[in-house]
Amino acid sequence: MTSTLSTQQLPATDVDPFSHEVLEDPLPMQAALRDAGPVVHLSRYGIYAMARYEEVHAALTDWQSFQSAAGVGLSNFRYEQPWRPPSLLLEADPPHHDAPRAVLSKILGPRALRKLREEWFADAGELVDQVLAEHEFDAATQLAEAFPLRVFPDAVGIPRQGRENLLPYGDFLFNSFGPVNDLVQQGRPQLPELSAWVDEQCGRTVLDTTGFGAQIWAAADRGDITHEQAPLVVRSLLSAGVDTTVHGLAAALCAVATHPEQWQRLRREPGLARVAFDEAVRWQSPVQTFFRTATTDVDIGGTRIPEGEKILMFLGGANRDPRKWDTPDVFDLSRDPSGHVGFGMGIHQCVGQHVARLEAEALLTALAQRVEHIEIAGPTRRHHNNTLRAWESLPVRVHPA
Known part of the structure; x- marks a missing residue:
């Protein structure tokens, strides 16, 4: 008989x-x-925490015992009213989660993204050529931020005006998964304006007729989801489709700038671009944490967690667990990083991960074709967020090929 703590x-x-x-x-x-x-x-928050890979992976894949519908942040939706309608993907479980997930999985799947590949590779080349006019630049703002904001809103089909609202809205959203600390308070004055703008972009009449957003509304017309769900599914793209990719790209750029031998390998083998991105996501874990809530008294890791209790999963901790990874603190392109939990795992695994990988492949390939050496050129600065491991500034120096 196994004892539990x-x-x-x-x-x-x-x-x-x-x-x-x-x-x-x-x-x-x-x-x-x-x-x-x-x-x-x-003890500070009266919650349970897991930072080892085995337990984090187990909780992510057991949605029946560790629910998302009570909120993936510290706030417990069983007792507290969320500040916005919960996400139909991130903060819902089957059966409510199934139809929106199926619709987005098809729209954002590898087959559907093939038609964007050539265009995004061309856009990445143009952006990199512009940036390389200077031999020193900020890779966080001029590449990692600039490229997703250049291609992803176009793909969704939102107007160009107001796109500067996407990052601050996402910053508040991910801050809100933590406690109501100074980071949340700093973002609150802007929230009504940001939320109103995001909500407006989700309407059928605002969206371009050929983008992801229009395809979501078309799915509602077919009855795959309801017309009430459609704008919430579009909002999921705008909420989680930019910041996470921005900081994943920044992680990849930091990795290649601080591991010159890995950069040279990527230049020799550009087919490793996607591996480089996934290894960077494992190494830096742009999404550091998510919460779950126990649906029953559940045993995990030799501990019994009572029903209704919040569990904080450290994705970043799991991705550097030496019980799972050899030399976990090293960025290594010879590693198979595919088991990392940086995109989550199980039914709530990031539905937009193929989009992020395509953006990263385009940008890293464009750089590898044009840059012989890349290195950190000055002090770097982190941007603090309750959920994200983010960069504010990542100055680099490049030597063109």
Whole structure:
């Protein structure tokens, strides 16, 4: 018979994973949590936490025991009213999750994206040529931000005016998954204006007739989803389709700028561009954390978590767990990173991951064709967010091929 630990017997810590010190560098805290045990009690918030790969993967794939519908942030939707209608993909479970997921999976699938490939590769080449006019530039803003904001809103079909609202809206959204701290308070004054703009972009009449958004409305016309669900599914694209890709691209650019031997390998083997992106997502984990809620008393990692309790999963911790990965702190293109949980896992795995990979492949390929060496050119700056591991500035110096 297997024994289970109660809350009183669990390893516990009063560390604040949402403090600025931890957000600046979460790796020491994640290592301490992994070393403490498979499940740790975070006494500051009265929640359970997991930072090892095995338990994080298990919770992500067991949606029946670890639900998303009570919110993927600290707030518990069983008792608290969310600030916006919950996401039909991220914050819903079957059966409510199934139809919207099926619609987006088809629209954003590899087959559907093939027609964008040539256009996005051309756009990446144009952007890189523009940026390389200067031998030193900020890779975070001029590449990692600029490229998704150049191609993805066009693909969704939203108007050009107002696109500068996408990043601050996403920043608030991902901050809101944490506690109501200073990062949330800073974003609140802008929220009514940002939310109104995003909601407006989700309407049928605003969207271009050929983009992802129009295809979502067409799915509603066919009865695949309801017309009430359609704007919420479009909103999911605008909420989670930009920031995560921006910071994933920044992670990849940081990786190749700090690992010159890996950059040279990528230049020799440009077919590794997608591997490089996935390894960068594992190495940096742009989405650091997500919450689940126990639907019943559930045993995991030798601990019994009571029904209704919140569980904080450290995706970043799992992606650097030495129990799963050899030399996990090293960015290595010879590694198979495909098991990483940077895009989640199971039925809630990121539905837009193929879009992000195509954007990354286009941008990294364009750079590899044109740049012999890339290196960090000055002090880098992190952008603090309760959920994302983000860059504010990533200055690089390049030597054209």
